[in-house]
Amino acid sequence: MNLDAENTAIVVDSTADFPDAPERFPNWRVVPLYVRFGDESFRDYVELAPEAFYERLRAGGQTPATSQPTPADFLAVYEELAGYERILSIHIAGRLSGTIESARTAAQLLGGERVRTIDSGSASAAIALLGLAVQRRLEEGTTDEEVDRLVERYRRDAGLLFTLETFEYLVRGGRVGRARGWAGELLHIKPILTIEDGEVIPVKRVRGNRKAFLEFGSAFEAETHDGPRLRVGIAHADAPEKAEALRELVGRTRPGAEIELVTSLGPVVGAHAGPGTVGFFWFEDEESRGAS
Amino acid sequence: MTELETLRALVDAACASLERSRRRIDDLNVYPVPDGDTGTNLLLTARGVADALAHSEAGDRQALAQEVTRAALLSARGNSGVILSQIVRGAAEALADADAIDSRAVAHAFRAASDAAYAAVREPVEGTILTVARELADEADAQQDAAIAELFAAVVRRGDEAVARTTEQLDVLRQAGVVDAGAAGLLELVRGIAASLAGEELPPPPSAEELAPEAVHQAQSRFRYCTTFVVEGEGLDADALERELERLGDSLMVVGDPSALKAHVHTDDPDAALALGAAVGTVERVEVADMRAQTEEREARLTSVEPAARCGVVAVSAGAGNRRLFESLGAARIVQGGQTMNPPTAELLAALEATNADEAVLLPNNANVILAAEQAAQLAERPVEVVPTRSLQAGLAALIAFNPERSAAENASEMFGAAETIVAGEVATASRDATIAGVAVRRDEFLGLAGGRVVAAGPVFGEVGRAVAEALLAEPRDVLTLVTGEGAPSLDGLLDELAERHPELEIEVHEGGQPHYPLLLSAE
Numbered sequence: 128m129n130l131d132a133e134n135t136a137i138v139v140d141s142t143a144d145f146p147d148a149p150e151r152f153p154n155w156r157v158v159p160l161y162v163r164f165g166d167e168s169f170r171d172y173v174e175l176a177p178e179a180f181y182e183r184l185r186a187g188g189q190t191p192a193t194s195q196p197t198p199a200d201f202l203a204v205y206e207e208l209a210g211y212e213r214i215l216s217i218h219i220a221g222r223l224s225g226t227i228e229s230a231r232t233a234a235q236l237l238g239g240e241r242v243r244t245i246d247s248g249s250a251s252a253a254i255a256l257l258g259l260a261v262q263r264r265l266e267e268g269t270t271d272e273e274v275d276r277l278v279e280r281y282r283r284d285a286g287l288l289f290t291l292e293t294f295e296y297l298v299r300g301g302r303v304g305r306a307r308g309w310a311g312e313l314l315h316i317k318p319i320l321t322i323e324d325g326e327v328i329p330v331k332r333v334r335g336n337r338k339a340f341l342e343f344g345s346a347f348e349a350e351t352h353d354g355p356r357l358r359v360g361i362a363h364a365d366a367p368e369k370a371e372a373l374r375e376l377v378g379r380t381r382p383g384a385e386i387e388l389v390t391s392l393g394p395v396v397g398a399h400a401g402p403g404t405v406g407f408f409w410f411e412d413e414e415s416r417g418a419s
Numbered sequence: 420m421t422e423l424e425t426l427r428a429l430v431d432a433a434c435a436s437l438e439r440s441r442r443r444i445d446d447l448n449v450y451p452v453p454d455g456d457t458g459t460n461l462l463l464t465a466r467g468v469a470d471a472l473a474h475s476e477a478g479d480r481q482a483l484a485q486e487v488t489r490a491a492l493l494s495a496r497g498n499s500g501v502i503l504s505q506i507v508r509g510a511a512e513a514l515a516d517a518d519a520i521d522s523r524a525v526a527h528a529f530r531a532a533s534d535a536a537y538a539a540v541r542e543p544v545e546g547t548i549l550t551v552a553r554e555l556a557d558e559a560d561a562q563q564d565a566a567i568a569e570l571f572a573a574v575v576r577r578g579d580e581a582v583a584r585t586t587e588q589l590d591v592l593r594q595a596g597v598v599d600a601g602a603a604g605l606l607e608l609v610r611g612i613a614a615s616l617a618g619e620e621l622p623p624p625p626s627a628e629e630l631a632p633e634a635v636h637q638a639q640s641r642f643r644y645c646t647t648f649v650v651e652g653e654g655l656d657a658d659a660l661e662r663e664l665e666r667l668g669d670s671l672m673v674v675g676d677p678s679a680l681k682a683h684v685h686t687d688d689p690d691a692a693l694a695l696g697a698a699v700g701t702v703e704r705v706e707v708a709d710m711r712a713q714t715e716e717r718e719a720r721l722t723s724v725e726p727a728a729r730c731g732v733v734a735v736s737a738g739a740g741n742r743r744l745f746e747s748l749g750a751a752r753i754v755q756g757g758q759t760m761n762p763p764t765a766e767l768l769a770a771l772e773a774t775n776a777d778e779a780v781l782l783p784n785n786a787n788v789i790l791a792a793e794q795a796a797q798l799a800e801r802p803v804e805v806v807p808t809r810s811l812q813a814g815l816a817a818l819i820a821f822n823p824e825r826s827a828a829e830n831a832s833e834m835f836g837a838a839e840t841i842v843a844g845e846v847a848t849a850s851r852d853a854t855i856a857g858v859a860v861r862r863d864e865f866l867g868l869a870g871g872r873v874v875a876a877g878p879v880f881g882e883v884g885r886a887v888a889e890a891l892l893a894e895p896r897d898v899l900t901l902v903t904g905e906g907a908p909s910l911d912g913l914l915d916e917l918a919e920r921h922p923e924l925e926i927e928v929h930e931g932g933q934p935h936y937p938l939l940l941s942a943e
Contacts, residue, residue, distance in 0.1 A: 332819045335898050
């Protein structure tokens with residue numbers, strides 16, 4: 128079957144941190160997760176914007192908890208997309224969230240082959256960058272097989288580094304992965320982490336934000352080549368100055384790269400990473416496809 | 420006497436001789452701060468050989484040489500101990516290969532010992548134990564036709580001259596007006612052997628009471644409570660109190676004068692020990708530590724957390740706070756030690772072998788521990804890399820760059836690079852009056868060093884601390900880390916002043932608890 132942007136929809140969950148996707152692409156939808164403060168429950172982004180969330184977090188009080196969308200949430204969106212013959216449902220790693228399980232359940236309820244769920248193996252802008260790479264192929268016409276190959280390559284080659292202000296949130300949410308015990312009692316330690324196959328992996332520890340940025344820069348330069356094939360995403364939790372510093376870093380070291388997304392981490396991802404987190408995502412696509 | 424019995428007698432004589440001079444040699448340090456305890460290190464290394472001989476059942480000279488060599492390697496402490504262990508190895512192997520133990524064979528053994536000592540050190544420095552080892556070999560060569568006892572007598576005379584000359588051979592020794600401690604220790608060992616061969620008497624070896632508390636602690640005790648207290652009174656009798664305490668436990672030490680005694684004992688009944696003190700005077704400064712609980716707690720913590728990793732870290736550190744810092748940063752095993760207590764190779768080796776990882780990185784964190792660490796790395800059954808950190812501060816910086824998922828070799832290179840990015844300094848308490856590099860310091864005053872250079876001295880802690888900090892901040896730095904030692908004065912004034920003068924600087928303070936150094940500093 129030939130897939131294009133007319134007959135194929137892309138569904139992501141809200142942890143892609145790409146809330147304006149449906150405005151940019153008529154074939155995209157976002158299914159929100161939930162963030163809870165005590166008895167109050169909010170749909171990620173829809174009922175609680177990042178700014179309000181971080182304000183609430185800074186004010187202290189109750190610790191936020193998160194939960195995945197229900198299968199019914201997915202079913203509603205899939206049904207709304209009745210005009211599309213194929214739905215590619217791209218999600219946060221199954222090892223980080225049960226979101227993709229809800230999506231699969233909904234897909235099974237619908238029956239048939241129409242909905243294909245895809246585990247990004249990662250989170251946040253990594254999901255968005257993968258979706259955008261798929262979209263570029265849809266706009267030129269593609270196949271399920273080509274999408275499969277893209278996903279496989281993306282999971283293998285896409286780059287992600289992030290650093291936290293504190294491990295507190297990651298530990299509390301049980302997402303610390305193999306970085307357990309990585310923080311230490313010294314202050315001002317900036318752990319540099321990545322996600323592989325949905326698991327948080329320690330890359331390096333340095334002291335001070337300046338050194339963390341130096342590390343980001345040297346890893347980015349070592350793993351990428353300049354040019355329009357290089358796609359970049361930046362996401363920050365209430366730390367716009369860090370996002371800006373990364374944007375400058377990309378402009379300085381890889382002026383030909385396209386920064387596809389600079390975004391806030393939404394309430395759900397922010398609840399697990401904590402304020403001050405900054406994430407740096409990149410992917411060298413195979414060939415220059417039409418700009419999305 | 421069999422060869423084994425002869426050897427036992429000679430090694431015991433060597434140890435007894437060194438024991439008499441141990442204190443004096445310990446005090447021969449260049450800086451007036453406890454620094455390496457060379458005499459103690461050499462003695463504990465030599466005693467390792469004596470203990471092995473006492474239990475040896477070796478059937479021939481080759482087997483005996485192997486046992487002696489291994490014992491020396493495993494008990495080696497400090498750089499001087501490691502060099503001594505190589506001297507022992509060189510001599511033992513040469514003697515094992517000799518047809519008969521005559522003067523020619525002895526001269527050959529002196530030469531092999533000297534060669535092995537030089538080979539143990541990457542950049543040999545003259546005016547040290549190496550120089551004296553070589554001169555002893557030169558003299559032995561010249562005396563090949565003499566009887567063995569005469570050969571040794573001549574070697575000792577030559578050694579006395581050679582040790583005296585070390586003062587002039589090294590700038591640091593000349594400035595401090597002392598001879599090289601390692602060289603002096605080696606000569607005392609040889610002097611003991613010479614006296615025994617000549618049938619001369621040595622004074623009986625002092626009892627364990629003269630061992631420092633740290634050394635006493637090295638031994639595993641079968642008793643539960645480490646108990647220390649001070650008794651004040653009149654006409655106190657140290658020997659009498661010691662005899663009474665002896666019935667309650669081991670690791671005994673009673674020192675002091677008739678007006679005040681300090682007692683240390685490992686016992687299951689600390690109350691009874693304190694009662695013995697109270698019977699003769701006023702008991703003060705009581706400390707009772709439950710050693711078993713400490714051990715169990717640590718074992719539980721270490722065994723519960725860590726699944727097998729690709730790479731683990733063993734670090735040498737002193738002070739409870741520093742232990743916590745190193746553990747929190749991912750060190751799997753901590754070996755207690757540092758400036759005044761250089762851990763033996765065997766203890767480093769045991770910690771490496773107990774680490775639940777395929778490979779390991781070892782952080783000596785003290786210049787005097789580096790050689791023992793390298794020796795332990797060679798003896799270990801798994802790949803071990805030594806990152807030659809010379810300070811606790813460098814060790815912390817290195818450990819930050821550690822990643823348990825990488826190989827030891829990859830880690831070592833990253834960690835070495837990280838340690839190089841910091842500058843370290845310290846404030847020490849002077850243990851005697853001295854003038855170093857033109858800076859005069861009095862006993863119990865503070866001595867400030869930055870990058871190994873003396874930058875300040877004086878009675879006011881804050882002033883010396885500030886001078887060190889400013890020296891470290893001569894180039895722009897991001898983070899200044901302060902680690903306070905045992906009984907450190909307050910940092911309040913110093914911190915305010917630093918924050919005011921360096922508004923961009925991130926300042927971080929930890930309670931390290933290390934002895935002798937009220938403050939360790941590092942800037943990066």
